[in-house]
Amino acid sequence: MIEVNGLFKKFGKNQVLDGLDLVMGDGGIIAILGPNGSGKTTLIKCLLGMVIPDKGTIKIGDVPIRGSWKYRSGINYMPQIADFPGNVKVRELFDMIRDLRQQPDRQQELAELFGLGPHLQKRLSTLSGGTKQKVNIVLSFMFDCPLLILDEPTTGLDPAALIRLKELIREEKSRGKTVLITSHIMEFVAEVADEVIYLLEGRIYFQGTVDELKKKTRQNNLEHAIAAITATPENA
Numbered sequence: 001m002i003e004v005n006g007l008f009k010k011f012g013k014n015q016v017l018d019g020l021d022l023v024m025g026d027g028g029i030i031a032i033l034g035p036n037g038s039g040k041t042t043l044i045k046c047l048l049g050m051v052i053p054d055k056g057t058i059k060i061g062d063v064p065i066r067g068s069w070k071y072r073s074g075i076n077y078m079p080q081i082a083d084f085p086g087n088v089k090v091r092e093l094f095d096m097i098r099d100l101r102q103q104p105d106r107q108q109e110l111a112e113l114f115g116l117g118p119h120l121q122k123r124l125s126t127l128s129g130g131t132k133q134k135v136n137i138v139l140s141f142m143f144d145c146p147l148l149i150l151d152e153p154t155t156g157l158d159p160a161a162l163i164r165l166k167e168l169i170r171e172e173k174s175r176g177k178t179v180l181i182t183s184h185i186m187e188f189v190a191e192v193a194d195e196v197i198y199l200l201e202g203r204i205y206f207q208g209t210v211d212e213l214k215k216k217t218r219q220n221n222l223e224h225a226i227a228a229i230t231a232t233p234e235n236a
């Protein structure tokens with residue numbers, strides 16, 4: 001379980017998280033949604049200990065994360081923009097990460113699944129955006145972890161890769177994992193998410209299933225439901 005209580009984070013005068021409270025149960029696919037700049041990545045980085053909140057507490061699996069780092073070995077994280085060292089080859093990057101983690105991995109199987117074979121000897125700076133994203137996916141799914149955090153995982157993917165990504169996410173769910181995803185692609189969210197969390201003005205504006213959100217906003221489609229939730233605050 002992830003428990004966030006009274007989380008505040010300000011960058012300069014910009015109050016990004018404003019007393020955010022949130023509880024997420026174990027298992028299933030949870031989509032964290034919200035407009036650009038609403039604080040989704042900031043919240044994720046707080047969970048990972050990469051951003052230190054000004055105030056508030058976070059517990060993952062009943063353990064407060066402040067001052068702790070061990071819990072991070074139980075999280076696979078896929079950043080929104082993977083800042084790979086350009087002169088390193090794909091194969092070298094996979095080997096480096098494997099050496100660091102010292103855990104059994106699915107790198108070979110996943111690299112094959114995403115057709116990365118012909119790219120393994122290429123330097124990362126020479127890859128297309130979509131191919132870089134496939135490398136990012138392999139790195140995020142290659143180790144067995146109870147919690148996966150995927151920040152905009154669909155960026156740049158072709159339809160075949162997108163189908164494989166959705167299958168991988170569902171597979172992780174079927175193994176009892178918790179998968180947190182941010183995305184602006186509502187079709188993707190509607191297809192995979194069990195639960196939706198909508199962030200607005202530094203707090204949780206809505207938390208529930210896609211169907212609950214549609215019902216509440218009297219919309220048949222998630223994109224319209226999201227548009228309606230911000231237009232009519234009484235829906236919150």
Ligand SMILES: Nc1ncnc2c1ncn2[C@@H]1O[C@H](COP(=O)(O)OP(=O)(O)OP(=O)(O)O)[C@@H](O)[C@H]1O
Nearest residue numbers: 011012014016034035036037038039040041042043
């Ligand atoms: N390190 C930082 N220094 C200053 N401002 C920051 C920093 N990180 C984030 N911000 C600001 O915090 C706000 C929230 O950013 P964040 O990346 O969390 O939003 P987001 O909801 O993930 O947005 P998007 O949908 O565009 O990815 C933005 O106004 C952003 O400019």
